[in-house]
Amino acid sequence: MSNEALVTRLRDALGKDAVLTDTDVTAAYSRDMMPLAEAGTPLAVVLPADTEQVQAVVRACAEAKVPIVPRGAGSGLSGAANAIDGCVVLVLTKLDQVVEIDAGNRLAVVQPGVVNLDFRNAVEKHGLFYPPDPSSYDWCTIGGNLSTNAGGLCCVKYGVTTDAVLGLEVVLADGSLLKTGRRTVKGVAGYDLARLFVGSEGTLGVITQATVALKPLPQAPGTLVAGFTTTEAAGEAVARVVREGLVPSLMEIMDAASIKAAETYLRTDIGAGSDCQALLLCQSDAGGEVARRELSALEQICRDCGADMTYATDDLAEGNMLLQARRVVLTALETYGVWLTDDVSVPRTRIAELIAGCQRISEEVGLRIAVVGHAGDGNMHPTIVYAPDSEEEFARARTAFDAILDVGLSLGGTVTGEHGVGKIKREWLEREIGPVGMRVHREIKRALDPENLFNPGSMFSV
Amino acid sequence: MSNEALVTRLRDALGKDAVLTDTDVTAAYSRDMMPLAEAGTPLAVVLPADTEQVQAVVRACAEAKVPIVPRGAGSGLSGAANAIDGCVVLVLTKLDQVVEIDAGNRLAVVQPGVVNLDFRNAVEKHGLFYPPDPSSYDWCTIGGNLSTNAGGLCCVKYGVTTDAVLGLEVVLADGSLLKTGRRTVKGVAGYDLARLFVGSEGTLGVITQATVALKPLPQAPGTLVAGFTTTEAAGEAVARVVREGLVPSLMEIMDAASIKAAETYLRTDIGAGSDCQALLLCQSDAGGEVARRELSALEQICRDCGADMTYATDDLAEGNMLLQARRVVLTALETYGVWLTDDVSVPRTRIAELIAGCQRISEEVGLRIAVVGHAGDGNMHPTIVYAPDSEEEFARARTAFDAILDVGLSLGGTVTGEHGVGKIKREWLEREIGPVGMRVHREIKRALDPENLFNPGSMFSV
Known part of the structure; x- marks a missing residue:
């Protein structure tokens, strides 16, 4: 089948408006948010409206031997959704229905194009909670979350995307529809195919529906912030929290470069003091007296490990304000240039070593590197800042990016905690x-x- | 390679004592605990002592084209570990080391031959908790648990075996050793191969080591027992517990036949009253005031749903005594004959319908069927009792076994919640x-x- 014949067949199957070929338009669908990854020029971008149309696209492309790159909103950070030359980009955003919410069994059935936040809001109306909350939760889609096995801030207590998945519908390479998994809490009938597709980055099939387990809606969280004069002390506090069996609902870390960027951007002193080298932000959503006890235990550990500033509040608005410093770091770093965020997970006892490694690399390459991370599960996002118009700085950023992965591996970690391998970490996967x-x-x-x-x-x- | 040459090669590799061929001896390794499943006569039973010896066995059998049936203690209930004629039974019980306990990262590295209870005890010394607790926990092995993705009573709060798995070492069909997964909490480098092997019932490779995530040791549980005059009322109570967002650490159900068997066996009235049709047993391990509040909320729901007897205690010994009724059911049923336990999972809103279905089937086939189950996750174990010496009753038991699966599927359930497909549910898997x-x-x-x-x-x- 010629390319023209393929486009005609796709238009016949999906309707004219759902098949885009104008390169000015298709360019908008040709890459995700990872500047390191290359992106090609697609033959066409298609926006099917239902599973049958996805099957039609897959069958047509299979026949024409034209590769398919599935994608959601494009918030990814590994280039996994980037187009390759001559491919069909399969956009799942029109499959955007929350098919079912079953409060009696604490589950929901959802299509891949639903935005994470919309899904969270939909289930919240039933008193339910969908934990995975990547930073892009207000625009990333469930399909992208499934394909990358997305994490977020909640993982420390509630796990990642795969932990919520009960069942999937997946269009396979021959266009047939696989329905795998179940609606029950437990089930061992056959291989765990659902979890094989989760995190497979669109390389094995196209997910068109998911059945996910939900949690009871947690209580409004109380918040603790603690400042340390050394990252070692903050790292020791994290390790002690783990060792003593505490499970906060959020536990984030910011290094000195992150704190400085946030303070500058917010034009405020977040109370850390000028010699603060690391900030821990913790929450407990256990509610009432229990949350207060948890936060108090966390505070005591921080103090014992040498925190010279701690502040706890059970006021939700104030807690959100404290978290604001963490949330603005990437935006704040844009003051200094463009950023490239890395993603490495290390054992929770090795966080301070990873941060120290990043500071060493920062000095070596002569670029600002700010580390923020999900301390509670050891998943760090060292973020490298470089000048947008300098190829030479970009090359140094790439060097730093790889050097950080090297340190991560040497600490017993993994080269990607939640962003995926995509097109930028293939050799690292190997x-x-x-x-x-x-x-x-x-x-x-x-x-x-x-x-x-x-x-x-x-x-x-x- | 002839069978004799294979045995010689296995003896050379493993030592003479580790290769058994006397059929009187090998018979002891030829089946698990599921009477429905056929078992063949193995060519040999081998007991390797380490991963290298497992690799040697796999290579030799691959070369001789002799199939391998891996097994642990043989506590399985699906015939998955049953020998087939002429196979080599690969027994993993000598790989029995807890390799590492890392309290700072809440993980452990364990070999497949370690008994579940021994592993639980080992990590408990470090204040840690390995949740999966199949009923055979005092003799089943971690390797069997991994291969069947075993559950247990704790699943309702803590998940099943796969939820604890971080990484695996697996000997593949060519004898090479796959090391997959990680030591970090999060990680998305490549496909989730570890969870593909978990629950694959020894059909894809031989697990020789696992890295598992541990939980903080929970508090001593408080216990609630509630008696209902209808199973519908008990089922409604379970659904309301789910809907209202309560997460007990244990929630078991017993039907009238189970209660009667337990009471007769224990020679005691468990306080349910003569018209009690269903008993719910719940625990909370949240500790102190929180546990008391959780149990009180559970009690209120039971009362609201029509329970005419409820009793709560935070005394551990008394709680264990109350749970005793649940634990002795299978033993108690042996008073009436031999039993055949089924394993079906249904949505948590459909438990009463499943029990009603089992009672109907019991009348139809004229055999006693007692239902016990993990109500909190909808995983039911209807247990059929038949005369040990009657082929005709055995045939009726088999009819009932299948009819129960039929009801389970019709309620939106799965044909196996935790025991596996093995050699008895192949057509049901399909x-x-x-x-x-x-x-x-x-x-x-x-x-x-x-x-x-x-x-x-x-x-x-x-």
């Missing part, structure tokens, strides 16, 4: 999982997608 | 997941085990 792991990946990819139709070259090459 | 699901299973099996070396015929036929 380094982390080794030849046997790569072989198994290729065997599974070939078994499910023998023609390499789905997102070829993302995550790994077959 | 019925539940359909032709596309079966095709994907076969594709993955062929990709990882092209010669069908591992546990052929278990779960499904290639």
Whole structure:
């Protein structure tokens, strides 16, 4: 089938308006938020409206041997959703229905194009809670969350996307529809295929529906902030929180560069003091007296580990204000240039070493690196700032990006905690999982997608 | 390679005592606890002592084209570990080391032959908790738990085996060793291979090591028991507990037949009253005032739903005594004959309908069926009692076993909540997941085990 014939067939199946080929328009769908990743020029961008249309697209592309790059909102940070030359970009945003909310069984059925925040709001009306909350929660989609196994700030207590998944519907490489998983809490009928597709970055099939388990809506959180004069002390506090069996509902860390950027941007002193090297922000959503006790235990640990500033509040608005410093860091860093955020997870006892490593790398490459991270689960986001118009600085940023992964691996960590491998960490995946792991990946990819139709070259090459 | 040559090679690799061929001895390793499943006569039973020896066994069997059936203690209830004629039974019980307990990162590294209870006790010394607690926890092994994705009484609050798994080491069909997963809380580097192997019932590889996440040790639980004059009322109470966002650490149900069997066996009146049709047993391990509040909320819901008897205690010994009724049911049923326990999971709103279905089936087949179950997650174990010496009763038991699965599926459930498919539910797996699901299973099996070396015929036929 020629490219023209494919476009005609797609238009026949989806309607004219759902198949875009104007390169000015398709460019808007050709990359995600990761500046390091290359993006090609798609043959077409298609916006199917339902599962049957997704199947039609997959069948047509399979026949034409034109690769498919599935995508949601494009908030990703690994280039996994970036177009490759001549591909069809399959946009799932029109599959945007919350199909069902079953409060009696604490589950929901949702399409991939639903925005995370909209889904959270929809289930909240039933007194329910969908935990995964990536920073882009107000615009990223559930489909993207599933494909990258997205995390967020809540993971420390509530787990990541895969922990919520009960079942999936997936369009396979031949266009057939796989319904896998279940609506029950437990189930062991066959292989755990749902969790194989979660986090597979669109390389094995196209997720068109998910059944997810929900949690009871937690209480409004109380908040604690603690300032440390050394990152080692903050790291020790995190390790002690883990060791003593506390499970805060949020536990974020900011290093000195992050604190400074946030303070400058917010034109405020967040009370950390000028010699503050690390800030821990913790929340407890256990409610009432229990939350106060949890926060008090967290505060005591911070004090014991040398925090010279701690402040706790059970006022929600005040808590949000304190968290604001954490939330604005990336925006604040834009004052200094453009940023490149890394994503590395280390054992929770090694956080201070990772931050120290980033500071060393910052000095070596001569670029500002600010570290924010989900301290409670060891998932750090060192963020490198470089001049937008300097290729030379961009190259140094790339060097720093890789050097951080190197440190992460050397600390027993992983090269991606929640952003994914995509098109920027392929060689790092290979380094982390080794030849046997790569072989198994290729065997599974070939078994499910023998023609390499789905997102070829993302995550790994077959 | 001839069978004799294979045995010689296995003896050379493992030592003479680790390779058993006397059929009187190998018979003891030829089946698990599921009477419905057939068991063949193995060529040999091997007991490797380390991963290298497992690799040697796999390589030798691959070369000789002799299938391998991996097994742990043999506590399974699906026949997954049953020998097939001429196979090598690979017993993992000698890989029995707790390799590492890392309290600072709340994880442990464990070999498959460690008994669940021994592992629980080992981590408890560090103030940590390994949740999965199948009823056979005092003799089943971690490897069997991983291979079946075992559940237990704790699942309602703490999840099943797969929820605890961070990483695995697996010997593949060519004898190579796959190290997959991680030591960090989060990680998305590549496909979630670890969770593909968990629950794969020994059909994809041999697990020789696992890294598992641990929880803080919970408080001693308080206990509530509630008696209902109808199963509908008990079912409604479970649904309301879910809907109102309560998460007890245990929530078990017993139907009238179970209550009667337990009372007769224990020679005691468990206080349910003669017209009690269903008993709910709940625990909260949240500690102190919080546990008391949770139990009080649970009690109120039970009362609101029509419970005419409720009793709560925060005394641990008394709580254990109350739970005793639940724990002795299977033993108690042996008074009436031998039992065959089924395993079906339904949405939590449909529990009463499942129990009603079981009572109908009991009348139809003329056999006693007692239902106990993990009400909090809808996982029911209807248990059929038949005369040990009657083939005709055994056939009726089998009819009832299948009829229960039929009811479970019709209620939106799954044909196995935690025991697995094994050699007894192959056609039910097919019925539940359909032709596309079966095709994907076969594709993955062929990709990882092209010669069908591992546990052929278990779960499904290639």
